[in-house]
Amino acid sequence: MLKSAFLNVCLVTTSLVSAQDAATPKINWMTWSEAIEAQKAAREFYLKDKKANHPPKKIFLDVYTTWCGPCKKMDANTFKKPSVIQAMNKYYYPVKLNAEQPDPITHDEHTFINPNPTLVRGRRGVHQLAASILDNQLFYPSFVVMDENTNRLVIHKGYKGELVMAGILAFYGSNEYLKYKEAVMKQSGQQKAKNSTGQPINQ
Template structure:
């Protein structure tokens, strides 16, 4: 009887630890995504957000925690979070220095959330503005991926 109690106790104590190891989107900085893309070309998905954007927070809590979204984004993109109002964090892209806010303007983002997809050659971009439920987000990402790759 003692052994069953010990096993049950171990299972109960271990389950919160396992629950915390949930799969998540791998978010990179813009410069990390550029460096990774040079080693292994992949499209870049940029989540352009602001701290005050309620729909951005809903994407983080609802859509970006969906297992199917997590798997699809991690398999097909280098995911980047870009604060459209951050003027302090700077990085270099294509020989120019940008702040996150300047990059958001350069990508012509004017509403939030906005998802910018940059092809693996770091040339062509497509925008997917607005909040999306997980299934709709997956459908839109898949369609954009096919459009940009021709597959």
Template sequence: MKSYCLCLFFLASGLFSYSQEKINWINWDQMIQERENDSIKKKVFIDLFTSWCGWCKRMDGTTFSDRTIVNYMNSKYYCVKFDAETKDTIVFNGHQFINSDPSFVKSTNSSRGKSHWFAHSILDGKLSYPSYVILDENLTRLMIYKGFKDTEKLLGILLFFASDQYKYYNNYLNEAWNKSLKNNSQN
């Protein structure tokens, strides 16, 4: 009877995890291909991670597993999962990026390697994991976020950029700055 209950438990938990929706993570090349095929371009969300990063795994197990986050990201973004220590070559804006350790690229083992030059470039040399980069529809970087984000914080970020609110916020800041300069010059 005990083994029967255990068997049912594992079967039910397997079905539950199978039925859960997941973020449609793609690699860089797949994102480029999907963009070419889509008539309406979406923004790009890049999750930069490493295999040894505990907070990256926690994001995968919590925030990136939340149904609201999953549905929103899948509908509004190309979701790129980028291993910051990958051996893959990335082409971006006419530049070719490789892993910073040529001996690691040529090795056949799966040991921890050095960081990829794409990670250095897209994060302005400030490597921290997990990190998230949002690109607009033209692949222009909009923002870098670092560290663990709970569902509420990440959803706010996703909404802010997908709805183009960042454009209005920049206009507001520019107007406020110009008004401040004008007021200061009159005094």
């Protein structure tokens, strides 16, 4: 069911893929702190005036390293495609997080650090914020989608081409994933009800 729903979103994005704009805008990447502040401000404003019709966006997090080849390929190709840029700017606060950055990051009154910030053979230790968000499952690049309240929705790992990335962005950004979640819960409830009735005993 998830595959079917996701494919439907991907098919919709093909129209975006074919539309090439000579003056294509770019993704305006933010820091983690900038995105959190922007989301917080938008959330507070929306709660005060829902008629404004400007709810906070979700957060898209690109966790990368400076030595990661696929990460560089994503920047050179996928993140420059019109369909990806359009979906990203429409639905998300886009964040670049270097998983090995040496600088501390404070979030929710907790300061995350890189315990081994010294560069050794082109690499540093892993930043605590990156490790926490990825549940210590370190794979680069990793892409994390967070909802309007900064709750993690999903982690996608590895290089993604234009169509797949545009599909991911649209699937979660447009809240299509909620329809899938509701369908799964409904199906699960029906299955539990069916199992609870039991089966007749063969005589």
